[in-house]
Amino acid sequence: MPELPEVETIARGVDARVRGDQIVEAWFSGFKQPFKTSPKVQARGLEGSWILGVRRVGKHIVCALGSTYGGSKRNHGSGGAEDEPDREWIVHLGMTGRLLVTTPDAELAAHTHARLRLKSGREIRFVDPRRFGRLELREIRSGSGFEAAGQEPLTIGAEEFALMFRGRRLAIKAALLNQTLLSGVGNIYADESLFRAGIRPRRQAGRLTKAHLERLRRELVVVLEQAIRLGGSSVSDYVDAEGVRGFFQLEHCVYQRTGQPCLRCGTPIRKVIVGGRSSHYCPQCQN
DNA sequence: CATTTCACCTGGTGGC
DNA sequence: TGCCACCAGGTGAAAT
Numbered sequence A: 001m002p003e004l005p006e007v008e009t010i011a012r013g014v015d016a017r018v019r020g021d022q023i024v025e026a027w028f029s030g031f032k033q034p035f036k037t038s039p040k041v042q043a044r045g046l047e048g049s050w051i052l053g054v055r056r057v058g059k060h061i062v063c064a065l066g067s068t069y070g071g072s073k074r075n076h077g078s079g080g081a082e083d084e085p086d087r088e089w090i091v092h093l094g095m096t097g098r099l100l101v102t103t104p105d106a107e108l109a110a111h112t113h114a115r116l117r118l119k120s121g122r123e124i125r126f127v128d129p130r131r132f133g134r135l136e137l138r139e140i141r142s143g144s145g146f147e148a149a150g151q152e153p154l155t156i157g158a159e160e161f162a163l164m165f166r167g168r169r170l171a172i173k174a175a176l177l178n179q180t181l182l183s184g185v186g187n188i189y190a191d192e193s194l195f196r197a198g199i200r201p202r203r204q205a206g207r208l209t210k211a212h213l214e215r216l217r218r219e220l221v222v223v224l225e226q227a228i229r230l231g232g233s234s235v236s237d238y239v240d241a242e243g244v245r246g247f248f249q250l251e252h253c254v255y256q257r258t259g260q261p262c263l264r265c266g267t268p269i270r271k272v273i274v275g276g277r278s279s280h281y282c283p284q285c286q287n
Numbered sequence B: 001c002a003t004t005t006c007a008c009c010t011g012g013t014g015g016c
Numbered sequence C: 001t002g003c004c005a006c007c008a009g010g011t012g013a014a015a016t
Helices: A004-018 A039-046 A158-164 A172-177 A187-197 A210-229
Strands: A023-028 A050-057 A060-066 A087-092 A098-102 A112-118 A123-127 A134-139 A270-274 A277-281
Touching: A004 A050, A004 A060, A004 A098, A004 A210, A023 A039, A039 A087, A039 A134, A158 A210, A172 A187, A172 A277, A187 A210, A187 A277
Parallel strands: none
Antiparallel strands: A023 A112, A050 A060, A060 A087, A087 A134, A098 A123, A112 A123, A270 A277
């Protein structure tokens, strides 16, 4: 479901609602997926912890947890500096995951896999019908917390971006989707940025000119930032932390517009499979 | 090693 | 209406 703009929107919303709150009790469903860390271990690490902040890393939502907050101590905490996170709860939404902040009496959605009851009386809920999402608890060792495997699309420089694709024979679309290269780009924003840059999805990544790659990087940043401003794309049932839909789907130029006229030249949009994913492009505007 | 394919899941849609 | 094939915003393991 969610790519960088949707995850960013959700992380911001959750952060605004739960920063400084304390987790009183954690409940988990009994499925094997989506638990990367066993529910028992997660509950042990979560209960009693304070939420120091929530941020996005790639397509992950990272909740920084601490044993202390403003002088208070966790029940069975283990020292450490004041308000320094000692563990992180990492949420990946997969295709259909949702992370919501609700009141305890809010109707329980089908496929709810986690409920974190907070001291304020609110609740964090993770809902995921397809169970492609992942919930993980990590202890923070030696300072630095969770880091994405690849580069952040919003901050990577022109040089580094171009260098990343050098010598690669795979299609540029597949390269954009590879999270160990860039973290955060998914099918919608790969298609939209390629359209705006005038590049066909099947073009070999390593054969694009530096100028083309720089145009692609800039358009990717533009499209991601615009999508964040509009609260992401609500293609199926995506909603933010408050249950509100995004509006960027209204701005899609090619994604899921197969057969419809290109908004720039009127040529019907085509769909092909690249890297196992549906890829939409304009045969006139993209070469 | 780089690249491609497939399995992991449920639900919605459109054809018959 | 019912059944079924097909599709979906992702990713990691297995195969090539």
